[in-house]
Amino acid sequence: MDALTQLFHGFGAAILPMNLLFAAIGVLLGTAVGVLPGIGPALTVALLLPVTFQLDPGGSLIMFAGIYYGGMYGGSTTAILLNTPGEAASVVTALEGNRMARSGRGGPALATAALGSFVAALIATAGLAFLAPWLVKVAVRFGPWDYFGLMLIAFVTVSATFGSSPLRGLTSLALGLWLGLIGIDQLTGQTRLTFGVPNLFDGIEVTTLAVGLFAIGEALHVVSRHAFAPEKPIPIKGSVWMTRKDWGRSWKPWLRGAAIGFPIGALPAGGAEIPTFLSYTAERKLSRHPEEFGTGAIEGVAGPEAANNASAAGSLVPLLTLGLPTSATAAVMLAGFQQYNIQPGPLLFVQHADLVWALIASLFIANVMLLVLNLPLVGLWVQLLKIPMPWLYAGILVFATMGTIAANPSVVELLLLSGFGVLGFIMRRYDYPVAPVIVGLILGPMADSQLRRALQMSLGDPMVLFRHPGSAIMIVIAALALLAPFLFRGLAALRKEED
Amino acid sequence: MQPPARTGFHRPTLIIGVGLFALAAVTWFDARSMTIRANYGMGADAASYFVAAFLGVLGAGHLIAAMRPGIRADDTDWAGVGWVLLALVGLIGSIWMGAGFIIGSTLLFAFTARSFGRRALLADLLIGLALSTLIFLLFNKLLQLALPAGPLERLF
Numbered sequence: 326m327d328a329l330t331q332l333f334h335g336f337g338a339a340i341l342p343m344n345l346l347f348a349a350i351g352v353l354l355g356t357a358v359g360v361l362p363g364i365g366p367a368l369t370v371a372l373l374l375p376v377t378f379q380l381d382p383g384g385s386l387i388m389f390a391g392i393y394y395g396g397m398y399g400g401s402t403t404a405i406l407l408n409t410p411g412e413a414a415s416v417v418t419a420l421e422g423n424r425m426a427r428s429g430r431g432g433p434a435l436a437t438a439a440l441g442s443f444v445a446a447l448i449a450t451a452g453l454a455f456l457a458p459w460l461v462k463v464a465v466r467f468g469p470w471d472y473f474g475l476m477l478i479a480f481v482t483v484s485a486t487f488g489s490s491p492l493r494g495l496t497s498l499a500l501g502l503w504l505g506l507i508g509i510d511q512l513t514g515q516t517r518l519t520f521g522v523p524n525l526f527d528g529i530e531v532t533t534l535a536v537g538l539f540a541i542g543e544a545l546h547v548v549s550r551h552a553f554a555p556e557k558p559i560p561i562k563g564s565v566w567m568t569r570k571d572w573g574r575s576w577k578p579w580l581r582g583a584a585i586g587f588p589i590g591a592l593p594a595g596g597a598e599i600p601t602f603l604s605y606t607a608e609r610k611l612s613r614h615p616e617e618f619g620t621g622a623i624e625g626v627a628g629p630e631a632a633n634n635a636s637a638a639g640s641l642v643p644l645l646t647l648g649l650p651t652s653a654t655a656a657v658m659l660a661g662f663q664q665y666n667i668q669p670g671p672l673l674f675v676q677h678a679d680l681v682w683a684l685i686a687s688l689f690i691a692n693v694m695l696l697v698l699n700l701p702l703v704g705l706w707v708q709l710l711k712i713p714m715p716w717l718y719a720g721i722l723v724f725a726t727m728g729t730i731a732a733n734p735s736v737v738e739l740l741l742l743s744g745f746g747v748l749g750f751i752m753r754r755y756d757y758p759v760a761p762v763i764v765g766l767i768l769g770p771m772a773d774s775q776l777r778r779a780l781q782m783s784l785g786d787p788m789v790l791f792r793h794p795g796s797a798i799m800i801v802i803a804a805l806a807l808l809a810p811f812l813f814r815g816l817a818a819l820r821k822e823e824d
Numbered sequence: 825m826q827p828p829a830r831t832g833f834h835r836p837t838l839i840i841g842v843g844l845f846a847l848a849a850v851t852w853f854d855a856r857s858m859t860i861r862a863n864y865g866m867g868a869d870a871a872s873y874f875v876a877a878f879l880g881v882l883g884a885g886h887l888i889a890a891m892r893p894g895i896r897a898d899d900t901d902w903a904g905v906g907w908v909l910l911a912l913v914g915l916i917g918s919i920w921m922g923a924g925f926i927i928g929s930t931l932l933f934a935f936t937a938r939s940f941g942r943r944a945l946l947a948d949l950l951i952g953l954a955l956s957t958l959i960f961l962l963f964n965k966l967l968q969l970a971l972p973a974g975p976l977e978r979l980f
Contacts, residue, residue, distance in 0.1 A: 375969060492889060496844065496882045502875050503847060510868035515858050517872060518851065541912070548904035548939050715940035719933040719948070720955065722908075726915055726932060727925075727959060731969045736920045743912045750905075754897050755836055773871040780866055 328458045335682030339690050344387050347380070348687055351388035352694045355395020360402050360706045361721060363547065365412035366637070367653035367763070368539040369396030371532045372724055374661050375731040382665045383683055389661060390687040393654070394446065394695050397637060401438045401630055402706055406431060412653070413598040413760070414633045417605045421618065421625030428621050433567045435703055437575045437623055438630040439696065440567075444576075445583035445631035446692045449638035452587050453645075454685050457674070460646040464671040469779040470790050472647075474799030475593050476772040479651050481806045483595030484761040491810045493757045500748075501765020504529045511770075512777060524737035531660035531767055533729055535653065537742045538759050540725035542749015544718045549750070575627040578608050582631025590639025595651045595764065597636055604632035638688070645669050645681065649768070653760040656767045834894035841886030848879035907939030924974020929956035 338344065354376065359369040373392045377385035404415040405422035418438065425434040467475075484494035507518045508528030519525040567575065585607070586600040608628040609618045618625055643649040648670035650656040662669055667677060674681055699706070712720075729742050752759055783789035791797045855872035911932045918928030933952030934945055942948055960977060963969045971977070 375963075492882065492885050495878075496840075496886070499844075499875065499878050499882055503851065503879065506851070506872055506875055513868045515868050517858070517868065518854050541908075544936070545905055545908055548908055549900045549902070550898050715937035715942040715948075716951070718940055719911075719936035719952070722911065722936050723929045723933050723952070723956060723959070726912075727929065727963075727971070730919070730925060730971055731963060734919070734970070734972045736916055739912075739916045739919060743909075743916065746912070747909075754900075755840070756895055769871075769875075777866055777870075 328455055331678060331682045332454055332686060334679065335684075335686035336689075338383065338679065338683040339387060339686040344384060344687070345690070345694075347384045347388040348391045348691050348694050349698065351391020352395040352691055352698055353391075355392035356399040356402075356695075356699060356702075356706060357395075357709065358724075359396035359399025360709050361399075361717065362403050362407050362409045362710070363539075363543040364396075364403075364721070365400050365410075365415070365539070365654075366393065366396035367412065367535055367657050367760075369399065370654060370661065371535040371657045372540070372728055374532055374657075374664065375728045377661075382667065382680065385665060386667075386680065386684045387687040387691075389658070390684060391691040391694065393658065394442075394688070394691045397634055398439060398442060398695055398699060399706070401442065401633075402435060402703075403710070405434050405438065405626070406707065406710060413758075414601055414636070416598065417601040417629040418626060418633065420605070420629075421622050422630075424619070424621035425623065425626065426621075430621060430623075432703075433571050433623060434621075434626050436567045436700070437571060437627045439699060441575065441579040441582065441627045441631035442634040443692060443696045444579045445586060445633075445635040446638050447689070448580075448583040449587040449590070449635040450685065450688045450692065452591070453638060453641055453688075456591060456642055457646050457681075457685075460642065461671045461674045464646050467647075467671075467795070468793060469775040469782070470793050470796035471799070472649075472775040473772055473779060473790065474796035474803070475647065475649060476768050476775065477803035478594050478799055478806065479649060479764065479768060480772070481803045483651065483764045484758070485806060485810055493755075494761055497752065497757050497759065497761040498765045501762040502769040504534065504762070505766045505769030505773075508770075511774060522737060524735055528770070529741065529766060530733070530738075531656055531763065532732065533738060533742050534745050534766055535657050535763055536725050536728060537745025538749035538752070538762060540721055541743065541746025542753060542759070544722055545746060545750035546753040547714075547718065549754070571623055574612075574614075574623050577611075578604070578624045578628035579631045581607060581611075582628040582633075583635040586632035586635030586637075587639040590636030591642040592639075593643040593647060593649050593651060595760075597633070597640065597652045597654075600632040600636045601629040604628040641688075645673065645684075646671060648673075648771075650764060653763045656763045659767060834890045834892070836897065837886050837890040837894050841883045841890060844879045844883035844886060848876045848883060851876040851879065904939045904941075907935055911935030911939065918974070919972050922972075922974055924977045925971040926953065926956045926960055926976045927974055928972075929959070 354373055355369055358364060358372055359366060370392055377388050380388065400412065400415050401418050404410040404419035405426050408419050408423040410416045410419045422434045422438065425431060480498060484498035485491050507525055509516050509526050516526065582604045585604050589600045605625055605628060608624040609615055612622060612624050614622060637654065640652050640655045643651055644655045644659060648668065650659045659669060667673065667680065726739065726742065729738055749759060779789055790800060851872050855869040855876065858869040914931030914935055915928040918924065918931060930949055930952035933955060934948040937948040938945060960971055961980065963971055
């Protein structure tokens with residue numbers, strides 16, 4: 326078992342006292358930021374990247390793993406107590422979790438979410454450790470045409486599944502692709518859409534876009550409606566621990582959630598919220614208390630939350646082995662890796678095997694650390710939610726802009742950040758999904774260069790994409806996924822006319 | 825999101841559609857200015873033409889969608905939005921004029937707090953000052969990240 330030995334080596338590196346400290350700091354910071362309302366894991370990672378700038382790659386990756394899991398955990402806390410899910414994948418958790426909190430069972434809801442996340446992340450990280458080396462062996466044989474096909478699938482699934490309509494999702498994707506054009510073209514050295522501004526030559530930073538769209542966009546959105554719909558956290562009453570009955574009703578949903586979430590997350594396609602919906606439906610069908618659904622059923626928190634975490638860990642599979650981010654969080658993590666000059670992909674496992682396995686081992690350690698630190702600290706995190714809104718959002722904006730200033734202290738960068746904030750506000754106001762913009766920005770240039778490489782190798786013959794079975798199948802899948810929503814809607818309209 | 829109402833064109837969708845057309849046009853003209861061609865396959869301009877065409881199709885889609893009733897946005901507190909934008913202007917202006925990170929972030933903090941309905945501007949300025957000084961010390965001394973320095977930062 327090659328993977329197992331390497332994983333042991335990884336643990337050997339991760340378990341050093343200094344690295345354990347980094348993991349603990351990462352978990353605490355990640356939870357503290359992730360628990361703030363409206364801040365999902367993607368934004369948590371983006372906001373905290375500057376903190377890890379100055380550490381050595383090993384230490385910063387370990388801290389990174391902690392921040393990632395901490396952010397996920399913090400997001401579910403907000404969804405349950407405040408009913409403000411920071412991202413699409415926590416929407417389902419808020420559904421039953423917030424009802425439980427309203428009826429005074431906030432403690433058990435938080436506990437089952439935390440334990441379920443722990444169990445699911447444990448299973449999914451193990452899955453990652455065993456699936457990744459195998460997938461790397463497949464991926465090294467991929468040609469540029471195969472990568473292009475994969476990216477097409479990612480584009481379509483990210484934009485067509487998120488949001489309320491394919492038109493809006495595709496518009497978000499197009500904006501991301503457009504932003505991805507900006508900068509110097511890597512193959513010919515020509516500038517695209519830079520309008521002579523030197524700061525734009527290097528292209529748009531993913532972190533600037535993510536922080537602008539998420540943090541500033543969210544602040545503008547909340548302030549624009551704040552006078553009309555103020556939000557208050559629900560205090561936790563009664564015991565924070567789960568009863569024997571809660572355990573009995575929770576453990577099967579945890580395992581089922583993990584089983585649904587990991588495979589879907591590991592697919593090189595978008596749609597992190599799909600497993601949470603699937604898990605919710607499955608639990609409602611299988612539950613012995615279906616009547617409780619809608620009023621606060623513990624299975625409806627345990628299952629989706631496990632599915633959410635398993636799929637998030639699963640999305641590390643395409644990210645690490647193929648270099649393919651399929652969610653906003655993965656896109657921001659890719660940007661983080663690039664900051665340490667680490668390029669995820671099949672070569673990463675060959676060139677930096679020690680680093681990869683240290684990261685995977687840190688994911689295990691961060692997961693345990695999360696459970697140990699956060700169950701006793703629930704009270705503290707709830708206190709954070711009680712910060713008055715004016716100070717809370719003022720603080721968020723100070724931290725958000727500080728990250729940009731620290732990475733690149735230029736007025737142009739701050740103007741971009743503010744511009745993305747206004748864009749995020751408009752998109753929220755008219756219900757456009759935000760994640761496709763970020764995925765488009767990071768995947769667009771990659772797809773462009775893979776396609777051009779493929780065409781150079783075929784001497785300009787576009788049929789190269791269809792001559793290889795792998796890329797041909799993937800392009801067909803992408804086309805089907807693109808057309809399906811329109812076809813279904815056409816069919817539904819047709820049927821309505823017949824009635 | 826309120827139920828759709830009214831008849832005629834849905835203004836926001838129409839405006840977004842026109843905006844997409846404008847973006848497509850800018851991209852198209854920019855692509856035409858790229859002169860270096862690839863020997864085989866596609867050059868650097870192909871992606872621009874593709875995105876321009878994509879934006880154009882989506883623009884047309886928005887014009888069609890605008891004929892149907894769309895989302896009516898929630899009631900909006902424009903004064904609050906204005907204060908947040910003013911807060912960002914305060915920060916950017918401070919950095920631009922070399923007043924430094926602490927003064928900029930203090931203005932950002934106080935104006936944002938004001939936008940969420942706080943009326944104690946002086947107290948918020950002091951809180952913002954304390955917070956941004958703390959952040960500056962933490963980042964500059966502990967993590968050695970260079971935040972822009974102005975008159976206040978040079979005191980440390």
